Amino acid sequence: MQVEQQKNQLAINTSKLNLWYGTFQALFDIDLKIKQGIITSMIGPSGCGKSTFLRTMNRINERLDYVRIEGKVDIMGENIFAPEVEILQVRKQVGMVFQRPNPLPISIRENILFGHSIHTAGKTSKTEAEEIVESALQQVLLWDKVKDRLDLKATALSLEEQQKLCIARLLPVKPSVLLMDEPCSALDPKGTEAVEELLWELRGKYTILIVTHNMAQARRASEECIFMLMGKVVEHRETGEMFLTPEHKETADYIEGRYG
Ligand SMILES: Nc1ncnc2c1ncn2[C@@H]1O[C@H](COP(=O)(O)OP(=O)(O)OP(=O)(O)O)[C@@H](O)[C@H]1O
Numbered sequence: 001m002q003v004e005q006q007k008n009q010l011a012i013n014t015s016k017l018n019l020w021y022g023t024f025q026a027l028f029d030i031d032l033k034i035k036q037g038i039i040t041s042m043i044g045p046s047g048c049g050k051s052t053f054l055r056t057m058n059r060i061n062e063r064l065d066y067v068r069i070e071g072k073v074d075i076m077g078e079n080i081f082a083p084e085v086e087i088l089q090v091r092k093q094v095g096m097v098f099q100r101p102n103p104l105p106i107s108i109r110e111n112i113l114f115g116h117s118i119h120t121a122g123k124t125s126k127t128e129a130e131e132i133v134e135s136a137l138q139q140v141l142l143w144d145k146v147k148d149r150l151d152l153k154a155t156a157l158s159l160e161e162q163q164k165l166c167i168a169r170l171l172p173v174k175p176s177v178l179l180m181d182e183p184c185s186a187l188d189p190k191g192t193e194a195v196e197e198l199l200w201e202l203r204g205k206y207t208i209l210i211v212t213h214n215m216a217q218a219r220r221a222s223e224e225c226i227f228m229l230m231g232k233v234v235e236h237r238e239t240g241e242m243f244l245t246p247e248h249k250e251t252a253d254y255i256e257g258r259y260g
């Protein structure tokens with residue numbers, strides 16, 4: 001019931017979003033409405049702007065001084081570009097995971113507490129810290145595996161475990177949206193399956209937007225799917241429908257592997 005209610009609300013709502021890298025335009029009039037609490041996949045050939053779109057959602061693109069953005073982005077009903085909004089606040093609301101797991105070369109425990117401490121200025125008791133670590137690792141299905149070795153360096157874990165840890169460390173600050181940019185591309189099939197399983201566990205509690213080049217993964221692991229081409233959204237529909245009866249020829253060509 002709660003998930004049903006959430007579905008009617010938007011986690012991400014963009015209107016006329018345009019982005020330029022210098023004089024090169026990478027996103028054109030993106031109007032996307034991404035529902036809360038579900039998994040949405042984003043597909044499209046290399047260079048079509050998937051990562052650019054994701055990076056705009058948590059404002060990391062703005063690190064580059066030659067990026068220019070026009071248009072509106074509301075996340076959980078709030079305009080992320082409003083002058084009174086702080087970037088740190090946006091990052092708290094919107095967590096991101098990348099292609100290659102990138103844990104810090106410190107212990108598992110410290111990895112989980114690191115992001116949290118930035119947002120709380122380090123005011124956490126020892127008991128509280130233990131609870132945070134356990135809860136985050138439980139949510140990513142890693143707790144039983146690592147509970148006896150929380151002081152182990154995170155980089156000593158398998159790639160699958162590292163990627164789960166990278167998801168876990170986002171959770172203590174209670175984000176609403178998790179962005180995942182090809183999170184399984186460095187993993188073997190077993191690791192991929194484990195991370196997909198995890199996505200289903202997290203669904204409902206978080207809104208997940210996952211970029212993937214793997215059509216089977218988009219089909220299996222998402223409820224809605226967005227197809228992009230050359231900086232534009234071509235189609236955004238329920239995943240099953242899009243794969244069964246794509247509305248546009250470009251979508252059909254892409255999902256049938258005729259290009260890119
Ligand atoms: N930092 C940057 N500076 C300049 N141009 C960039 C930058 N990042 C991306 N681009 C360009 O913007 C376009 C979109 O790139 P983007 O990385 O968003 O595509 P993508 O869909 O994620 O591709 P891939 O599937 O290969 O990851 C490409 O033409 C790319 O060359």
Ligand SMILES: [Mg+2]
Nearest residue numbers: 050051052181
């Ligand atoms: Mg990309």
